[in-house]
Amino acid sequence: MTLPSTADPPFDPGWLDTLAGACRSLSASTPRLQDVYLERRLELRMSTLAGACHAEESRSDGAAARWRYPSRTAFHARTGTSQPALEDLLSRHGRRTDLPRLRPAAPAELEPPAGWRDWALRTLSSARRGHCTVRFLARRAVVVGPERWAAVACPPLVRVEVDGESPSALLAVWQHPDLESWLSELVAPPPARRWRPEPGLKVPVLLRSGTAGVLLHELIGHLVESDLVSCGDSPLAALAGAAVTALALDVADDPLRRDLPGAFSCDDEGVAAAAVQLVRAGRLVGWLCDRAGARRLRAADGRGRRASWARPPVPRLSNLIVAPGTTDPDDIQRELRDGLLVTRLGGATVDPLSGRLVLRVERGWELRQGRRRRPLEPFELTGGALDVLAHVEPAVGNDPCPDWRLGWCVKDGVPLPTGSEAPTLLVHHLEVL
Amino acid sequence: MSAPADSRHQERLRSAAATARDVLARSGPCRWEVFTKASVTREVEVAPGEPPRELEAEEMGVAVRTVRGGRAGFAAASGLEADAARRAIAGACAVEQELPFDPLPPLRLLAAADGGPVRGLPPRGWASHVGEQLETGVAAISGGRLRLRRCLFQEGTFSWLMQTGEGFVAAFDGTACSLLTEVQPVAGRGGVWREWHHVADPSSLDPAALARRIADRALLVQGRIATGSGLVSLILAPEVAARLLTALSTLLVVCRDRRDPLPKLLDSSGRLASDPLTLLDDRLDPEAPIAGPCDGEGLPAARTLLLERGIPRHRLASYRDALAFGESPRGGALRLSYRDYPSTGIANLRVSTEHGLPPADLLRDAGTALYLLRPLAPVLVDVAAGSYRIVASGVWLDNGRARGWHPVVELRGSLTRLLGRIEAVGTDLAWFQAERGAVGAPSLLIAGQPVMG
Numbered sequence: 001m002t003l004p005s006t007a008d009p010p011f012d013p014g015w016l017d018t019l020a021g022a023c024r025s026l027s028a029s030t031p032r033l034q035d036v037y038l039e040r041r042l043e044l045r046m047s048t049l050a051g052a053c054h055a056e057e058s059r060s061d062g063a064a065a066r067w068r069y070p071s072r073t074a075f076h077a078r079t080g081t082s083q084p085a086l087e088d089l090l091s092r093h094g095r096r097t098d099l100p101r102l103r104p105a106a107p108a109e110l111e112p113p114a115g116w117r118d119w120a121l122r123t124l125s126s127a128r129r130g131h132c133t134v135r136f137l138a139r140r141a142v143v144v145g146p147e148r149w150a151a152v153a154c155p156p157l158v159r160v161e162v163d164g165e166s167p168s169a170l171l172a173v174w175q176h177p178d179l180e181s182w183l184s185e186l187v188a189p190p191p192a193r194r195w196r197p198e199p200g201l202k203v204p205v206l207l208r209s210g211t212a213g214v215l216l217h218e219l220i221g222h223l224v225e226s227d228l229v230s231c232g233d234s235p236l237a238a239l240a241g242a243a244v245t246a247l248a249l250d251v252a253d254d255p256l257r258r259d260l261p262g263a264f265s266c267d268d269e270g271v272a273a274a275a276v277q278l279v280r281a282g283r284l285v286g287w288l289c290d291r292a293g294a295r296r297l298r299a300a301d302g303r304g305r306r307a308s309w310a311r312p313p314v315p316r317l318s319n320l321i322v323a324p325g326t327t328d329p330d331d332i333q334r335e336l337r338d339g340l341l342v343t344r345l346g347g348a349t350v351d352p353l354s355g356r357l358v359l360r361v362e363r364g365w366e367l368r369q370g371r372r373r374r375p376l377e378p379f380e381l382t383g384g385a386l387d388v389l390a391h392v393e394p395a396v397g398n399d400p401c402p403d404w405r406l407g408w409c410v411k412d413g414v415p416l417p418t419g420s421e422a423p424t425l426l427v428h429h430l431e432v433l
Numbered sequence: 434m435s436a437p438a439d440s441r442h443q444e445r446l447r448s449a450a451a452t453a454r455d456v457l458a459r460s461g462p463c464r465w466e467v468f469t470k471a472s473v474t475r476e477v478e479v480a481p482g483e484p485p486r487e488l489e490a491e492e493m494g495v496a497v498r499t500v501r502g503g504r505a506g507f508a509a510a511s512g513l514e515a516d517a518a519r520r521a522i523a524g525a526c527a528v529e530q531e532l533p534f535d536p537l538p539p540l541r542l543l544a545a546a547d548g549g550p551v552r553g554l555p556p557r558g559w560a561s562h563v564g565e566q567l568e569t570g571v572a573a574i575s576g577g578r579l580r581l582r583r584c585l586f587q588e589g590t591f592s593w594l595m596q597t598g599e600g601f602v603a604a605f606d607g608t609a610c611s612l613l614t615e616v617q618p619v620a621g622r623g624g625v626w627r628e629w630h631h632v633a634d635p636s637s638l639d640p641a642a643l644a645r646r647i648a649d650r651a652l653l654v655q656g657r658i659a660t661g662s663g664l665v666s667l668i669l670a671p672e673v674a675a676r677l678l679t680a681l682s683t684l685l686v687v688c689r690d691r692r693d694p695l696p697k698l699l700d701s702s703g704r705l706a707s708d709p710l711t712l713l714d715d716r717l718d719p720e721a722p723i724a725g726p727c728d729g730e731g732l733p734a735a736r737t738l739l740l741e742r743g744i745p746r747h748r749l750a751s752y753r754d755a756l757a758f759g760e761s762p763r764g765g766a767l768r769l770s771y772r773d774y775p776s777t778g779i780a781n782l783r784v785s786t787e788h789g790l791p792p793a794d795l796l797r798d799a800g801t802a803l804y805l806l807r808p809l810a811p812v813l814v815d816v817a818a819g820s821y822r823i824v825a826s827g828v829w830l831d832n833g834r835a836r837g838w839h840p841v842v843e844l845r846g847s848l849t850r851l852l853g854r855i856e857a858v859g860t861d862l863a864w865f866q867a868e869r870g871a872v873g874a875p876s877l878l879i880a881g882q883p884v885m886g
Contacts, residue, residue, distance in 0.1 A: 043772075044528070050757035055528035058772045059520060060494065060511035069484075077490040079511045092489070131689050164690060165817060199843070310474075310490040353625050358810065433824075433843070 009151040010040055010140035011081065015104030016149040019086070022099055027146035031074070031093050034066040037268065038081045039141040039309040042110035046120040047133040053124060059110070062309035067093050075312045081107070110138045113156065113174065123160060127187045131163040136174065137417075141309075143270030150270040155263050157417055159408065166190045168346065168362060171261050171407035171417060182404040185344075191375040195366055197340065201432040204339035205381060206367065206424065208329060210403035211345045213320055213420025215427070218350040218357055219385050220251050220278050221317040221418075222411070224286065225303075226293025228352050235355040235385050236284060243282045245389040248325050248396045251279035253288055253303070255318035260419025261407045262318035269304035269313050275321075276300060290315040307414040316411065322422035325396025329424035332395055334370040336426060341365040341372065342381075344405050355385040358433065362405070380433035388427055397424030442471035442493070443604060445513045446594040449495050453518035454596065460522065463501035464537050465598045466731075469513060470494060470771040472591035479564030480583040494771040497521040498537060504529040505536050509772045536753035537730075540599040542762060544733040545726035549719045552608045555635040560586040563612075563640050570644025571616050579651055582615040582625060588635075593771075595731055605725045610635050611866075614643070616651050626651035626807075628672075631864035631871070633720045650806060659829045659837020666802035666856075667844070667882040668795060673805045673812070673825050674874035675865040678712070678782055680814035680821070682867070685712065685739045686777050687750035687760045694816040695745065698849055704743045706852035711785035712740040714749055714765070715873075721781035722864055722871040729768030729775030737763050739782075743852075751777045767869060781864075783873035789860040795878050797833040798857070803884055804828045809841060814848060821848045842884060856880045 009016060019036065026033035038061075045056040063086055064077035076092045078085060083099055090097035113136075120134040137159065141152040156174040160183065161167075170186045172179050197203065207215060220236075228234040236244065254275040255264045266272045269291050278286045287297050290304030293315050304313035333341065346362035359381045365372040402421045409418040446469040453467040471493035478486040495517045496509040508524025510517045568581040588610040595603045610632040617625045628647050632638055669677065684695050684705070699705055715721055716734040727733050730752050738746045749765030750758065754777045767778030796804065805827040813822040822845040829836040859876035866872075 046530075049532070049753075052532050053530045054532070054774075055506065055530045056774055057508040057524035057528050059509070059524065060772065062492070062511060064490075072484045073486050075486075075488045075490075077488075077492075079491065079493045080514075199845075310492060312488060 009142055009149075011038060011107050011142055012104035015102055016142060016144060018100055018102055019144045020146070020149050022090070022097070023144055024146040026090065026097065031067040031069040033090070033146070034068055035270065036086070036090070036144040037064045037141065037306065037309060038144070039063070039139065040081070040107065040110055041308070042112070042136075042138045044112055044116065044120075044136040045133060046117075046124060048124050048127070048131055053121065063089055064309050064312070065089050065092075066312065077310045110140060112136055123183060126183065127160070127162050133161045135159040141268065143266070143268060145270050148270075150266045150272070152268060153265040155258055155261070157261050160186060162186060168405065169408070170404050172404050173259055173261060173263070176259060178402075178404075190363065193374070194377040195374040196377040196379050197366070197432045199432050202429045203432065204336055205427050205430045206333055206336055206339060206341045207422075207427065208341060208397075208401075208424045209343045210401035210420065210422055211342050212425035213322060213403045213422035214345045214348050214406050215357075215359065215388070215425070216251055216322055216422060217317065217320045217409070217418065217420050218348045219389055221253065221288070221320045222350055223352060223385060224278055224284070224288050225315040225317065226287050226289040226297055226299070227315050229287055230293055230296045233352045235352065239284050242284055244284045244386070245279065245282050246392040246394040246396070247282040248394045249279055249282050249392060250277070250323035252277045252321050252323070253317050253319065254321050257319045257321065257419065257421070260319040260402060260421065262418040264318065267302050267304050267313070268306040269301070271302040271304070273318075274300070274302055276302070288315050288317050305416055307416055311414060314411070314414070316409070316416055317418055319419035319421070321420070322400070322425070324398050324400040324423040326398055327395040329397035329399045332393070332397060332424055332426055333367065336367060336370055338369070339367045340376065341367050345403075346378065346405065348406065350385055356382060357385055357388055358382050359430070381430040382433045383430045388430065391428040393426035393428060395426070399423050442592040443594065443606065445493075446471060446592060446604070449513040449515075449518050450594055450596045452515045453495060453497060453522060456519055456522050457497075457499070457598065460526065461501065463499050463598070464535065465500070466498045466537055467518075467596045468496040468593065468768065468771055470591065470593040471513065472589055474587065474589040477560035477586045478583060479561055479586070481568055481581055485561055495521045496771045497525045499525045499529065500535050500537050501529070503531055505532045506530070507774050534756045536756070537597070538732060538752040538762065540597070540601055542752070543597065543601040543727070543731040545603040545731075546717065546734040547726065549717075549724055551606055552610075552634060553636070554588050554590065554608050554610060559635065560584070563638065566640035567614060567644050570641050571648050574645050574648040575652055578619055578655060579616050579648055580619050582617045584615075585613040587611045587613070595727070597731065601731055603727050603731055607724050609722060612638075614647055616647055618655060624651070624654045626654065629865060631722050653806070653828055653835065653838055654826075656835070657837045658840060660839055661803070661829050662885050663883070664881050665884050666799040667879040667884070668799055668802055668804040668830075669877045669879065670804065670806045670827075671859075671861060671863040671874045671876055672865060673808050673823065674784070674877045675863075675867075675872040676808045676812040677814075677821070677823065678784070678872050678874055679867045680812045682779055682782060684745075684816055685714075685748060685779060685782070686765065687748050687754045687758045689754075689758060698816065698819055699745070700849070700853070703745070704853070705740060705745055705849070706743040707855045708742045709788065709858050710740060710743050710852065710855050711738075711787075713738055713783050713785060714779050715781045715783045716764070718781060718783065721783065721873060723780040728764040728780075729766035732762060732764035732766070735764050737765070749777060749779060751775055769869060778869045779867075780870045781873060782867070782870065784858055784862065784875055786858060786860045786862050786875050789858045789875055792859045792861045792876055793833070795857060795859045795876055796830060799830060799878055800832060802830045803839065803842065804830050805842070816848070819848050821845065821851055844882065844884065846883065851879060851882070854880045854882065
């Protein structure tokens with residue numbers, strides 16, 4: 001997979017150099033300018049409507065500036081990235097700001113890729129059940145700081161949502177080689193004669209087809225985000241260096257995995273992307289920080305992410321990667337006498353304060369003597385975060401698999417694309433809700 | 434209070450719409466609609482011991498719907514300059530698709546009702562002042578056992594203008610204000626109590642009363658644990674009732690599926706719920722969060738009766754969805770941003786409290802009851818299977834007196850039985866945010882519900 005290179009900024013580089021110079025002078029006085037963020041977005045939507053097709057296009061661009069006063073912080077954002085728009089934005093802290101008169105080259109429009117429309121129409125016609133919506137999402141941005149500017153490149157994404165009796169969704173990087181097979185899985189009808197386990201039942205759960213990545217996105221990824229850690233809300237906050245899960249487990253957050261939806265070339269505070277090891281041999285070794293969190297926790301920054309130009313950056317994970325083990329996943333399944341096999345999760349949440357995890361199972365099987373017996377109805381599993389981590393089986397599958405179902409991650413009401421990849425994992429007990 | 438809704442944007446909105454009109458007039462014969470919107474959102478987060486964090490975002494843009502030769506398109510572009518209007522029109526023309534009907538409402542259906550009075554917004558500094566009062570109030574009322582964790586004040590002004598090729602024009606300036614408060618115990622982990630409060634009139638907000646309400650509820654979590662089981666009365670506090678109504682809202686809008694689940698849920702007399710439950714989509718209520726003279730397509734704002742004394746009366750639909758799925762257009766389109774196509778949605782779903790009981794009477798009349806105060810998960814309603822699930826925590830009551838705190842209770846069963854046993858609604862209606870739109874719910878008293886300890 002390829003991303004637009006950082007040498008290919010969405011705005012005129014000469015103009016960005018000029019803007020960086022203006023930021024330098026504004027960061028030397030009070031209030032102090034922290035950074036300026038410029039963004040362009042394109043969203044295309046196609047959906048089925050009473051046997052016909054409906055199409056929409058939305059383009060938006062905007063800019064934001066962050067200021068630090070002695071007793072408060074301020075964030076201003078506005079539509080537009082033109083010179084007058086930026087002068088207006090930078091004047092909102094109370095002092096008129098004039099930028100040098102230049103004639104920057106007009107930024108190129110974000111355009112849909114060739115073949116998008118035909119692909120969307122094919123996808124809509126393949127989803128015969130219920131109402132279907134297909135979206136194409138592209139974003140280019142630049143962070144301008146007092147020292148330099150940095151272009152943020154992200155892969156274009158597609159999201160497919162199917163309504164009806166078995167609603168489901170997909171989020172993937174556009175033109176991912178596995179996209180067509182994932183779409184086939186998405187639109188396949190659920191099996192008949194499904195079974196629902198009894199609420200209150202505590203069972204071993206085998207997580208296959210990348211679903212373990214969703215589990216660890218919640219239990220590790222969110223709980224090491226610096227805003228939760230620095231105020232002590234995360235149950236992992238006091239466990240730096242401690243063994244929190246199976247010794248065989250290595251977990252990292254990697255925005256350089258360009259085949260996954262959470263990829264970026266640098267974060268939305270202008271820090272170059274780099275993988276962060278979170279768990280090494282079962283021990284908690286890293287936090288996910290934005291710049292402010294990195295100062296508080298004395299850790300690496302690089303995870304300040306913005307949902308749009310109108311929202312400030314907050315610490316968020318990118319692509320959660322669980323390193324594969326050496327065990328054949330079929331062997332793990334065979335050795336599990338009775339339990340549940342989960343192949344698709346339709347939702348997952350963790351409440352940091354109570355430490356309670358909830359997984360919404362969309363597809364899976366009852367296992368008896370290691371064999372699939374009855375398909376599962378949608379239901380929920382729950383457990384305490386630390387307890388679930390402590391009950392991960394040391395034998396880790398050798399079958400790393402990306403999750404395509406989830407990824408549109410919402411925290412405090414703010415959605416962002418994320419990705420995950422994980423091998424088969426066994427959790428010794430989760431409770432049926 | 435500071436100046437009311439910022440109408441300085443209207444001139445720019447009119448100018449952007451005029452540019453769009455000129456470009457569309459030159460683009461050949463077509464029906465069209467232009468929607469321009471500008472909004473300013475301000476957020477102030479106040480947390481004790483932390484510097485206040487302020488956010489201000491100004492967003493504006495143009496959206497265009499076109500219909501020509503049996504093809505329809507929609508596109509939106511940010512900005513109010515001439516270029517934004519041209520980009521939106523080019524986008525709409527580029528994505529036009531064949532449609533077997535015209536999705537733009539005819540002129541005869543379009544009209545603007547009275548949008549109601551424009552509310553004022555609080556002056557700068559108000560958030561910090563209220564935050565300090567809440568901090569002091571929560572600590573005093575709880576005897577130092579609770580502390581304010583944070584307050585998030587959100588306020589905004591917005592203006593929009595809609596214009597069609599047939600000459601219909603509607604415009605509106607509005608404001609919105611809300612407050613999110615979190616309190617937690619001073620000692621120990623957990624127990625964060627979070628309340629979202631729609632502030633219809635900032636000048637009448639009483640921080641002391643708000644601090645008392647939040648602290649009273651949060652202190653219940655600190656009380657002794659009590660569990661119980663059996664067939665008991667259930668009282669859903671407004672927040673829990675609002676979650677239930679949100680989950681039910683799919684039954685109140687146009688059905689896109691071939692198999693409509695609603696008829697299967699009705700009893701032999703066509704009843705979905707018991708007599709005390711009447712539901713409206715109220716776009717005329719001046720106290721409700723979403724206001725305006727018309728819906729997202731220009732049909733006049735109305736109060737639509739959805740459920741009358743338990744019996745379904747009407748279902749909401751946008752004009753396009755009404756044509757596509759065989760409903761009558763009643764102004765059910767919702768357009769929360771210029772970027773959104775005006776689609777079917779409930780704006781202000783509200784329980785009628787005309788025959789409601791004061792909350793104290795409701796609690797007293799319930800006898801032995803479980804009063805569910807705090808939802809712990811989204812209320813799930815499976816309309817196809819006719820089942821529901823509520824996970825919440827609450828208080829056991831004996832004739833109105835609290836016996837103890839039940840930390841987690843899960844209720845599941847038949848949806849029709851739950852709705853059929855609603856005995857009374859309260860008068861304590863409060864507004865809550867739904868995924869799209871708002872829900873106004875009072876306490877609901879439900880008789881004879883099985884509770885497993």
